[in-house]
Amino acid sequence: MFEIIRRDGLARIGKLETPHGQLETPALLPVVNPRLVTVPPRELHDVFGFQALITNSYIIRNDPKLNARAKEVGLHEMLDFPGTIMTDSGTFQSHMYGEVEVKNEDIINFQREIGTDIGTVLDIFTEPDWSKEKTAHAVDVTMDRTIEAADLKGKMLLAGVVQGSVFEDLREDCARRLALVDVDVHPIGGVVPLMEQYRFAELADVIVASKKGLDPSRPVHLFGAGHPMVFALAALLGCDMFDSASYAKFARDDRFMFPEGTASLADMKGIHCHCPACQSHSYQEIAAMKPAERAALIARHNLWVSLEEIQRVKRAILEGDLWELVERRCRAHPALLSALRHLAKHQEYLERFEPLSRDNSLLYTGPETLSRPIFLRYERRFFERYKYPDTEVMVAFEEAGKPYARHYQKEMADVMESCDAHFFVASPIGAVPIELDEMYPVAQSLFPEPPDLQTKERIREQMEHLSHEHPYALGVAWDGQATIDTLMMMCQKKPSFDIDLARVRAVCDYQFGKGAADLLLDGKVAIKKSETTGKIRNVLVDGEHILSMRANDGFFTLRPPGAMRLKKGFDAPKLRVTVKDDSIPFNREGKNVFNAFVTECDPEIRPMDEVMVVDQKDDLVALGRAILTREEMFSFRTGIAVKVREGIKL
């Protein structure tokens, strides 16, 4: 049973229940070679704090001594590891050494017999250079074996591996078929050659294709990924588990892992690491060690660094700066930067999981930032939902070649004096009417100056789009953060329209959908502002408190009278999560909505969206924020679907 604790886009912190305890994800499972132990499993658990490891059932099965011992005392006692043990099946051996001499049925039974917590199907390792036909056949065989294994697994959790080489359609198809089989964990297999050859762009495609097909309620394991360079990127794309023998293999070759890449002792001219393994040793001491002693030290270094990176990724998911972390990490190597650029291709898919807002600021790190899903979100919602003001005149400040230069500010101010104007800021986020400039990510973004070519080009594109949408709308000077402030200052000096009301309207439509403002604000509107910050706090209509604006992201929380207006105007399932009858009394008391009780949900809901919890008759039960998307709510059997803020008592 897997449960999501926190998420950011596809990335998630989860808990997987296994026969030997809970495994918190994202998790790294060190590979323990039962015939060549580099770091004792007990140390992995007690000193490093690893909750799980992975070992190879094929090796154990083929070694008479290990085979007998494993059957006698069980895997956990044999390895002296109290946590979760996952076993691989011999598939990787087939990649390394050709065919393996074991049947799927036998290796599944053997894994169950020795007490594996998570056993693995004997899938076919689809090599990146295989033809599509050969790959498709291997996927079919893998599927047959997975179905066979699911029947044999008993109480053991089963890992059903996604194969399909670099063919995105085969990966997605395999994943969809696997989603229908009773397995518990989904490794993405056959990716080690991609990582070894730094084909990270293809790796990203393979992960996304697999994620599209898989059941979101099962953890995804990136098989053989053990370099801290890739953890952040893989987690961003929804990988929950990693494993690797690299920490030990690299150590035997005197190679230190860092999130910024690998460094060979021979090329290193010093050491800068203060991890527990390196801390008390100078570079000279390490270089002078005997090979075995040095390998033991470097293996531990590699484990500490990997663990630290997993924890850093976890922090980023919790704190809302995973994109920034990924974009920094992808500067470790141009091949990773290629992968980052490749994500532009998946923007549409990623947007479905993009939260309404994040706690952290959006920091621009380079042209690739502009392909984050939040930019697509803004563009789409602005052009679909924003209602252009009727009465105001749009003012254009565009000139071929240099549309956004500083000298326009003066000119702009003059025009503002002379006309009743409505302004847009041409920002890298898109065309930003001043009503939307406190809303995430507009006010929470930082861009460097001067803008680079790609940023200028995006601004141009957005303003061109705007000019197509609105005959009088053309771009306005863009000059980084300063201009937003300047514009605001000028606008506040001579507001040609009710900026507060316009802000409320614009955010309502952006957040709840086109027409939401008309529904919510029908009547006598009163806007209450904070006395200290001057910012909008509460919106009342005909004396009823319908909305509160959050200071951190500029979005609204719904109050019950507001929800009633939206519910009346918008047909189900829009903005709703419908729950079973037995959930209702709890939700009315303010308790959260659990996934198992959801019967319907608006497919347009994004994580952290305001939602109305309703019963089967579409009566309002509670208000809160969605944690999951519709597909996820239906997929998970446990965990929270909606964090309820306010129950509606009868």
Place this chain on the structure above:
Amino acid sequence: MFEIIRRDGLARIGKLETPHGQLETPALLPVVNPRLVTVPPRELHDVFGFQALITNSYIIRNDPKLNARAKEVGLHEMLDFPGTIMTDSGTFQSHMYGEVEVKNEDIINFQREIGTDIGTVLDIFTEPDWSKEKTAHAVDVTMDRTIEAADLKGKMLLAGVVQGSVFEDLREDCARRLALVDVDVHPIGGVVPLMEQYRFAELADVIVASKKGLDPSRPVHLFGAGHPMVFALAALLGCDMFDSASYAKFARDDRFMFPEGTASLADMKGIHCHCPACQSHSYQEIAAMKPAERAALIARHNLWVSLEEIQRVKRAILEGDLWELVERRCRAHPALLSALRHLAKHQEYLERFEPLSRDNSLLYTGPETLSRPIFLRYERRFFERYKYPDTEVMVAFEEAGKPYARHYQKEMADVMESCDAHFFVASPIGAVPIELDEMYPVAQSLFPEPPDLQTKERIREQMEHLSHEHPYALGVAWDGQATIDTLMMMCQKKPSFDIDLARVRAVCDYQFGKGAADLLLDGKVAIKKSETTGKIRNVLVDGEHILSMRANDGFFTLRPPGAMRLKKGFDAPKLRVTVKDDSIPFNREGKNVFNAFVTECDPEIRPMDEVMVVDQKDDLVALGRAILTREEMFSFRTGIAVKVREGIKL
């Protein structure tokens, strides 16, 4: 006395001799407040390994107890610190609290009296918002006080502070005047507000302006810089020393420093740090500590992280990937990325210190990479020195809109079949004739795919420049690394000219200057290639071994007969370092050239260039590689000017 051990551009690893031992730079000097010790100086020395600290003589002088004690037992015993102690003078207090009640003369004498190793002038802290006039006056006062202090310093080393607010001309002028005064260390002062306000672009300008004026043989200290975020950038620009009280101040506010920025405990949702301070504590434990206990832990964390970053920077200087490190670090915040973009402005100055080659590959991290000085170097040398082949036809593959697309490869191959063509690769480095494609940085560069707009624009510019220089020369398909290989393959299949000879000629001119190939290759040329790699190894002319090509960077090392040819054809001081008579016997034996013995040097010499060591009569004494530039050789009284490879015996 300061000596350079290793360098990369302006960045350097050096050794400063002080009354209390040698200080290796780049160095961080933790600030110890004598009235509020957060981490005991003895621990800073013994546990952390800090060789130096900085404390405030003004505070000690004004505290009757400390004053008496410092005078009685001396600063080192009072603080219990056996290493180098630097003291500040009260200037920062004037920034914080207004005027200070001490005279320059008195504070200099006091510092000397209490046994400071490096005392500081009571300079005027020039605030970033000051007028130019006010700043210029403050610089004058600072200069007067520095001259006064130099007379009083005795055996104490003296720090003469560069001031000038954000006015680059005033900074450079102040630095030039300081260079004439007998001081030992040059802090760059008045920069704390710039760092506090994240005005890193201006900080970079201030550092560069100061460096331009200063004597290169004195270490440069960035006053108040203590955040690991800025160490790499500041070191790249030539800062050798850093100090800061931030480790303790931040700790008191529950703020953790990381190279990627600061994290407040309140905003953190976990901890990922395995430094010796954090290692055994969970986030929950740290959060539950009493404030003083927690501040003590966080201060130590901040010190470990800062120390680790200083050591990382040192490694980068030694290993040749400091630019990559800086470009990664500047992704911590858009304001740092702005500073990185700002370096384009200083490309010309930075090129003077840019080494001939580096051990590490050039990794593209973003559009800012294209402004590294190596790109200017290549562009300049190619267009100034490359001799276009007379006989071959240049082939153009350009078409408006999509000049570099993959489909041109086929077309190109067809043309190659039908004509006697000479090809250029249109790469982000510039126009690369195939003869130069094994030379640093051409063969040692990695770019992500697809190219971003700025990369495409640079390629276009370079090819346009090429088409202006050569009437038949136009751009050729560029498609990343693959195309270079493809072109080479095609060219090797049907070489329309002697590629080996062309390669030798092109590298000679690029490396030694226009006309060098004609001088070196006049006669019957024989080219010896490696049997294993097929690459050029040795060049013989009329039976004499004149050049050897290095496998790692594709440049030549000079053999004596080659040197004789260059010497004959190129007038002094070109390619030469002239030494005093008493150095000659040693250099003829193969010993290195020390700075004190250099009387003249080619101003065009760049670090790691091949040079001829000659005597006063311009007779050849030795061959080797320059470590320093001309200006540096004249400035340093100690250290190596030329690493001699081969002495010329009489």
